[in-house]
Amino acid sequence: MTRHIAHASFCSRRRAALAMLAAAALPVGTARASNGFPNKPVKIIVPSVPGGLMDVSARLIGPKLSDHWKVPVVVENKPGGGMAIGTLQAAKSPADGYTLLLAHEGAIVINPVIVANTPYSVKDFVPLAQVWDTSLILLINKDVPAANLKELDGYIRQNPDKLNYAVADMIGELMSDMVKQAMGWKYTNIMYKGNPERVRSVMAGETQMTLASASDAFTALDTGRVRAMGISSMTRSPRLPNIPTLDEAGMTGFNLMSWGGLFVPAGTPPDVAAKLSADARRALAEPDVVERIEAGGSQVGARITAEQFQQRIAADVARWRRLAESRGMQTYDK
Structure with missing residues (x-):
């Protein structure tokens, strides 16, 4: 059996816990979005080519959301520009909840903080859910x-x-x-x-x-x-x-983790963002989604609230800014 498929015994020991996780991931009293949201197709932009962890995660989550909402959820890959092309498209999309972005800290934090002339800001996005930590x-x-x-x-x-x-x-x-x-x-x-x-x-x-x-x-x-x-x-x-x-x-003290998350453009109505966050976390807590992502060596962020994820993003902005400035690099998006 290849490394990327979880061992059967490992899976069987976890199934009961995963079912409990699916229930525990949902906040009490989830906000109800107005106008029966969503009532038309939803798009998830992935700012990279197909096949990577961002793409795989979006294609795991998308069908779960589609089944729950009874509307199509389409994954659209928009690579290029060090992820800036797809991320900018998401940032400029209408803030109505119908365009989501699945990206990692390179797009959300590193580009605006360290890359000159990045055409968007960390503040242009509202975090919904931490998808993975790896x-x-x-x-x-x-x-x-x-x-x-x-x-x-x-x-x-x-x-x-x-x-x-x-x-x-x-x-x-x-x-x-x-x-x-x-x-x-x-x-x-x-x-x-x-x-x-x-x-x-x-x-x-x-x-x-x-x-x-x-x-x-x-x-x-x-x-x-x-x-x-x-x-x-x-x-x-x-x-x-x-x-x-x-x-x-021998690389003493080297400790580095990477995360991926789901976002909407800033200005999205709070009740819509709350529903998207709750439904995304529900999808992430599904046992088959957890097993697939964790079989690849990542940890699923279903238990992490949008507020906790926002705090991590803020901490990462400060961390990468310090790292860049310690190397004499100019930083931006202050």
Whole structure:
């Protein structure tokens, strides 16, 4: 059985708990949106190419919402511009609840705070639900002569600027910079249009290294064309217990998690946003959705309220701003 499918015994132990989670995720007295909302098709914009964690999550949630609302829910991929194209389209959409955005912190936090002339602000969005929280795995191409982080460190030091590191957006570049700073490595970043292409480039040997979300990494590892050097959280993954954390492997203190969330444009009526939030959290708590997302190594955010998610976003804005400014970078969206 491949790594990305949860073990049967694991699933059976969790089903009862997941059913309870589905009920617990719903707030008491959910606000009732006016005019029988929604009464026409709803669109979820994903600012990346098909196949990545954002896209997969949207296509898991969409049918659940459609079944509940009895209206079509369409997932629309709008990649490009480091996720700015699709994110801007969502920001400029009517604030009526019929256009949602599923994006991660790269689009919502990193771009407006760190990228000059980003055409939207963190304040342009209202968070509905945290969809996932995931660790990252440092992958290298199988032909790189290193079986672990110590050997990789020795190889890069002996061959400075020989390896290429795949990135897909500004957050990927910042993460790459964090790796460089932590290890004192020298290599070149290569930009790709989306995360699936970025991971495939390492599999194909076009680039040799990247930090990938756990779900993307598990799929790549199953091909045998990449190796895992370590995981970015401070605890090992239950799916890959033999892979050390980067901290214990030698990248001391390295601790990095990534989230994805569902948003609407600012100005959306509060009762509409409240209904969308409650219904999204209900969809996220469905056992098959939880099992699918968690089988990829992520944690589902069904229990996290919109208010708690907003607090995390604010904390991340401050964190990434400090990180950028500590490296002499100009920051924006203040």
